[in-house]
Amino acid sequence: xxxxxxxxxxxxxxxxxxxxxxxxxxxxxxxxxxxxxxxxxxxxxxxxxxxxxxxxxxxxxxxxxxxxxxxxxxxxxxxxxxxxxxxxxxxxxxxxxxxxxxxxxxxxxxxxxxxxxxxxxxxxxxxxxxxxxxxxxxxxxxxxxxxxxxxxxxxxxxxxxxxxxxxxxxxxxxxxxxxxxxxxxxxxxxxxxxxxxxxxxxxxxxxxxxxxxxxxxxxxxxxxxxxxxxxxxxxxxxxxxxxxxxxxxxxxxxxxxxxxxxxxxxxxxxxxxxxxxxxxxxxxx
Numbered sequence: 001x002x003x004x005x006x007x008x009x010x011x012x013x014x015x016x017x018x019x020x021x022x023x024x025x026x027x028x029x030x031x032x033x034x035x036x037x038x039x040x041x042x043x044x045x046x047x048x049x050x051x052x053x054x055x056x057x058x059x060x061x062x063x064x065x066x067x068x069x070x071x072x073x074x075x076x077x078x079x080x081x082x083x084x085x086x087x088x089x090x091x092x093x094x095x096x097x098x099x100x101x102x103x104x105x106x107x108x109x110x111x112x113x114x115x116x117x118x119x120x121x122x123x124x125x126x127x128x129x130x131x132x133x134x135x136x137x138x139x140x141x142x143x144x145x146x147x148x149x150x151x152x153x154x155x156x157x158x159x160x161x162x163x164x165x166x167x168x169x170x171x172x173x174x175x176x177x178x179x180x181x182x183x184x185x186x187x188x189x190x191x192x193x194x195x196x197x198x199x200x201x202x203x204x205x206x207x208x209x210x211x212x213x214x215x216x217x218x219x220x221x222x223x224x225x226x227x228x229x230x231x232x233x234x235x236x237x238x239x240x241x242x243x244x245x246x247x248x249x250x251x252x253x254x255x256x257x258x259x260x261x262x263x264x265x266x267x268x269x270x271x272x273x274x275x276x277x278x279x280x281x282x283x284x285x
Contacts, residue, residue: 087109150175
């Protein structure tokens with residue numbers, strides 16, 4: 001191992017100890033060897049520390065860090081703070097990477113001095129085993145939907161410059177907001193490798209992206225926060241104002257509908273309502 005790793009892999013872990021071995025094994029199997037892997041225990045109540053320590057003894061490129069629970073963005077930021085690599089690759093503890101992902105990314109970095117973000121083809125595994133198909137990247141489309149998954153390479157210096165992951169993105173989409181922040185000034189190019197290098201685990205429950213996608217409040221909160229934070233990007237882009245206005249109106253209508261549904265549910269569950277409803281049915285025959 002060299003004194004200065006080129007790539008730092010950041011693995012935040014909270015209640016994912018059962019999957020951690022598989023994630024770390026995918027790191028150990030990399031054909032590119034100049035890396036370090038920082039396992040960030042985000043105050044996890046399971047046996048994350050025990051498993052991490054085994055890996056640290058197995059290979060000193062693995063390092064264990066522990067912090068008070070603060071969420072995914074906080075854990076990634078904490079790990080990257082201690083990262084010694086010039087480039088960073090986040091890897092969630094329940095996902096995995098293919099063995100040439102680091103090697104091919106390193107080759108791309110050497111070939112293209114302007115590249116600032118690198119990702120690849122991806123696939124689901126677990127409860128789903130199909131391709132993870134995402135739209136082709138361009139920045140205008142990125143403002144409307146995320147097409148770059150979290151396990152993508154970026155420079156630590158760029159991470160520091162934009163202030164890291166926003167810990168206010170507490171429900172998810174934190175990687176989406178980070179990409180917008182990273183790419184908004186067009187500092188470099190984005191490259192997608194023609195290689196299946198990332199595997200995203202799907203589970204019956206417990207996945208952050210599944211939780212936010214089925215919860216309208218969390219989804220709307222996160223999207224509204226991004227629009228407000230990057231309002232100049234959204235409102236000053238001539239291709240977006242009409243779309244953003246429609247999004248605002250759609251979110252507003254969904255909020256009103258959700259509040260109305262909650263009021264109806266409260267009334268229907270109220271004991272007095274049930275009695276009055278029975279009396280009304282009896283009187284009306």
